[in-house]
Amino acid sequence: MSYGGYGGGYGTPPPSGGYGAPPASGGYGAHPPSGGYGATPPSYGAQRGPGGFNAPPPAGPPPGADPQLWNWFAAVDADRSGSISVFELEKALVNGDWTPFDLDTVKLLMSIFDTDRSGTITFNEFAGLWKYIKDWQNVFRHFDRDRSGSVDSGELQEALRQFGFNLSPPLLALVEKKYDVFKATGVAGPGQREPGISFDRFVRCCVVIKQLSESFQRLDTDRDGWIQINYDQFMSTVLSLP
Amino acid sequence: MSYGGYGGGYGTPPPSGGYGAPPASGGYGAHPPSGGYGATPPSYGAQRGPGGFNAPPPAGPPPGADPQLWNWFAAVDADRSGSISVFELEKALVNGDWTPFDLDTVKLLMSIFDTDRSGTITFNEFAGLWKYIKDWQNVFRHFDRDRSGSVDSGELQEALRQFGFNLSPPLLALVEKKYDVFKATGVAGPGQREPGISFDRFVRCCVVIKQLSESFQRLDTDRDGWIQINYDQFMSTVLSLP
Numbered sequence: 275m276s277y278g279g280y281g282g283g284y285g286t287p288p289p290s291g292g293y294g295a296p297p298a299s300g301g302y303g304a305h306p307p308s309g310g311y312g313a314t315p316p317s318y319g320a321q322r323g324p325g326g327f328n329a330p331p332p333a334g335p336p337p338g339a340d341p342q343l344w345n346w347f348a349a350v351d352a353d354r355s356g357s358i359s360v361f362e363l364e365k366a367l368v369n370g371d372w373t374p375f376d377l378d379t380v381k382l383l384m385s386i387f388d389t390d391r392s393g394t395i396t397f398n399e400f401a402g403l404w405k406y407i408k409d410w411q412n413v414f415r416h417f418d419r420d421r422s423g424s425v426d427s428g429e430l431q432e433a434l435r436q437f438g439f440n441l442s443p444p445l446l447a448l449v450e451k452k453y454d455v456f457k458a459t460g461v462a463g464p465g466q467r468e469p470g471i472s473f474d475r476f477v478r479c480c481v482v483i484k485q486l487s488e489s490f491q492r493l494d495t496d497r498d499g500w501i502q503i504n505y506d507q508f509m510s511t512v513l514s515l516p
Numbered sequence: 517m518s519y520g521g522y523g524g525g526y527g528t529p530p531p532s533g534g535y536g537a538p539p540a541s542g543g544y545g546a547h548p549p550s551g552g553y554g555a556t557p558p559s560y561g562a563q564r565g566p567g568g569f570n571a572p573p574p575a576g577p578p579p580g581a582d583p584q585l586w587n588w589f590a591a592v593d594a595d596r597s598g599s600i601s602v603f604e605l606e607k608a609l610v611n612g613d614w615t616p617f618d619l620d621t622v623k624l625l626m627s628i629f630d631t632d633r634s635g636t637i638t639f640n641e642f643a644g645l646w647k648y649i650k651d652w653q654n655v656f657r658h659f660d661r662d663r664s665g666s667v668d669s670g671e672l673q674e675a676l677r678q679f680g681f682n683l684s685p686p687l688l689a690l691v692e693k694k695y696d697v698f699k700a701t702g703v704a705g706p707g708q709r710e711p712g713i714s715f716d717r718f719v720r721c722c723v724v725i726k727q728l729s730e731s732f733q734r735l736d737t738d739r740d741g742w743i744q745i746n747y748d749q750f751m752s753t754v755l756s757l758p
Binding site: 360376377378381441442444445448449452455483486487490494499500501502503504505506508509510512513514515 | 754
């Protein structure tokens, strides 16, 4: 699936990194993860046994597990069930300004990493989720040029442009209004939320724009920039968005 | 603007109540508000003076104000600024199971009732917001037939059908997956969130489906159930949703 350059011409080659799917950590000048967390090799996924649905709580980390990653998993797994529910994840994830992730972003993450559709995240699935968040943090930090902890209008535009989405100014304004709480309201909260787009909404924004653009491109079989779509297709395209 | 019966034929007359816009409180067998709160006459809106942007904090309620409504307004206005920010509103709104409203639902409410686009809700705007929530609560209670505090699959289907949206079973499944946190995850949180669709997500769900259906209908000028749409129209339609 390609998703290059809508608005910038259909023939544009797709960017080298895959965003929406876990972003390439080396893309767009982002730094590689500085700590050992994100450096976990992808072998966790291979170590999973069959099943894992309602497995008894593990007594300890699986062999070869990153101890730090295991500790964080155990901390998030508040009820010690051996896996993480959407509610445990919701409580664990915070933005740089300590505001919680939107439930829809938590659901987005669950939908990507709950690969066995058990409704919970096992330790092996958690390793992928952890890396995904670390990679997005690097992307976010890269585009948050003024280190404000949030992405402003110009930074968002540059991010989307580098991802291959050359949105028109009115579309960019709509994106900002949707994902930046302050753009919609015009006032700053007293020490509660930073102006600009928070980390979790930035991730959701990028995934939504990528998914929408890909949906449009799939439907635009003759590549003329127009699609014909019926009510059911239209509704299902939109209702499938995170 | 009409929004009748997509999937059930374009010629279907629109339902008698206007949903998405403040729902008609008497519609669909919903009971009238039992307390005095919702009974506030709509004259508040007419009492507004010109301006109101950054007005000094009022010393007390405007003449004729419902004292109970004023008290609630004052409680939500935590910083005593005389108007309510999106963050103050976010802290004040909870579902029946005490979970907070999603930020996107709070933004939706702000966008409807911040009529002077000041970024905050004045007392007069608050009166409209209060009535809107009360009306939606009545609608929600009407469709929550088993009084579980949330709307399940069958209840949602019946609500959408009565609103004039006869969605196909696959679309209904998508709607549920999007707005019911449990449908997406399959597990119940320990005493945190009820299974089914919470009040605030039910409101957002109904407003989104209404807005999408209206957008489609506006574009379907020849009423054949198909629209032709370019990338910018497609993106702006979706990004304008709450």
